[in-house]
Amino acid sequence: MKKLKTNPGRLSVASFWGRHVPHQVEAPILDVSGVTVRYDGRAILEDVSFRLTAGERVAVVGPNGAGKSTLFRVIAGVLHPTAGEVKVAGHGPGGHICIAYVPQRSQVDWTFPVTVAEVVMMGRIGKLGLLRHPGRKDWEYVRQCLEVVGMADLAGRQIGELSGGQQQRMFIARALAQEAELMLMDEPLTGLDMPAQEDIFRILNELRHRQVTVMMATHDLNLATERFDRVILLNKRLLGIGQPEEVFTPELLREAYGGHLRLIQTEDGLIMLSDTCCGEGF
């Protein structure tokens, strides 16, 4: 995989309205404190607090309706919490364009008339600014981003022609084009086969070298245990954050999944049987 050249224009952020804030070097990349989201009086998230350091890879695990997507939207600054606050590198998320949200595949209109390269270019328009059309340098940057995810040869494809794994990798390339430092991935592995999942983890390893912090919502406790630095167990409240063996305890898992879970103690460890199926939105 090729290294992406650092963008020379990185420090002079050409913004749409010229109001993007500089990062505070000493502040954690993400600081969520007391975030509560209520909708029609119903609590979706309650008093969620945690901190991430730059370059960390964290899995967010919880049953359907646990508020994983809502948490991501609050962190991305797309949804305002009812209470509490989110700080990204020391400032509210609303001033940043360095947060990438990778949507669930089911929420994308795959018949939309755009090519892979055009979708990746969308990540750059925050840097391009108003009234400027992408030039040769910008397309070159997009090509490099596609190379990182191994899709340079698919640049001209309509997005509907991609496989599930390629669709996810395209969105990772878009996050690269955005020069994202915090990437929120909403169940990217749902419906992908093992080789496609491996491809994504290979790219995430590459992102770790660039100090990109990744939060991934997933239903797969095995992957969460094996492939992430820390895990977050969420069900409206934050039930645990830390090493998988500290968080995935029978007590906490039962609290998160309630009656939908059967835990079996074996010689190899804990086996968890769940009948909550598939991703949200499917």
Next chain:
Amino acid sequence: MNGLVDVIVGPLSYPFMVRGLLAVVMVGVVCATVGTYMVLRGMAFFGDALAHAILPGVAVGYLLSGGERGPVFWWGMITAILTAIGIGAIGKGARIKEDTAIGIIFAGMFALGIALISTVRSYAVDLAHFLFGDVLSVSPRDLGLTAIFGGLVLLTILAFYKEFLVLSFDPILAATLRLPSTLLHNLLLVLIAVTIVVSLQTVGVALMVAMLVTPAATAYLLTHRLLPMMALAAFIGALSGVVGLYLSYYISMASGAAIVLVCTTFFLLALFFSPRQGLVGAWVRTLRA
């Protein structure tokens, strides 16, 4: 061969035909370009409602001026922009669903427009012109207004092409890139409003939605990329206008209806025979499989 040339050139000896042709080409291009975003964002019903809802404004201009064109244009423009923004604000916090609210406003405004125009004795003819268009009575001044405002719409779309694209494809990305989404959305609504007013004389309010969405939907069936889709939609819109106008000249058919019928024919052809997405192709593939 001479016969065909005569068929095409013959009507051009009438200045009203030349003006009409220029008008339908401009309107076809502007409507189809704006309509591309409408098709991709599912805004056909909004466009139809907005076109009908400007009738009271048009009526007031018509009553105040005693039938002059100029005031009709400006009153229509003000009503269209206010209604577009108003409809855009509906549904935010209201208890009624957005499409219901649009339906109520659209029918109410339309009725008000008809009521106003019906206070004039000769109303039937004038009402018909507002409803179905009267492209052969386009004056040089009308053409100028169409060119200026149509040009403004196209320039705005060109300027905000990538922002509108992101907003249509992925509103969450637009939000994380901190684009002013509400402002851009309202700008698009205003562009649709201006396009409708510019096209009023050509197709009228009742058939407007066809000029907006049919060419764009046809192009959507034929291409997988946005810019070619826009260009193709504009071409189909303009071509439908020209063919429709000639049809109406030779078989004396209402021009607005003729133009829309040509549009619809192009759409049906694409629906059945589009190389990759056509129904006939799909049918043949099923037979072979």
